[in-house]
Amino acid sequence: MPDPLQPPGETPPVEGSTAEAHPERPDGGVWEHPFFWLSLIILGCLLVAAFFVMRMVDL
Numbered sequence: 001m002p003d004p005l006q007p008p009g010e011t012p013p014v015e016g017s018t019a020e021a022h023p024e025r026p027d028g029g030v031w032e033h034p035f036f037w038l039s040l041i042i043l044g045c046l047l048v049a050a051f052f053v054m055r056m057v058d059l
Helices: 034-058
Strands: none
Touching: none
């Protein structure tokens, strides 16, 4: 037998989740390891600066 149609504006019944609840860690996102990202940025800046310094020395 098909499920009866629900009138507009009403939420149809749904099946419950069979998974047990578990505590989730808060999402730190990009800020989870700030020193890692900061070191990557500084390393990139130093590489770009070294490129231009080497070009100036080569002249």
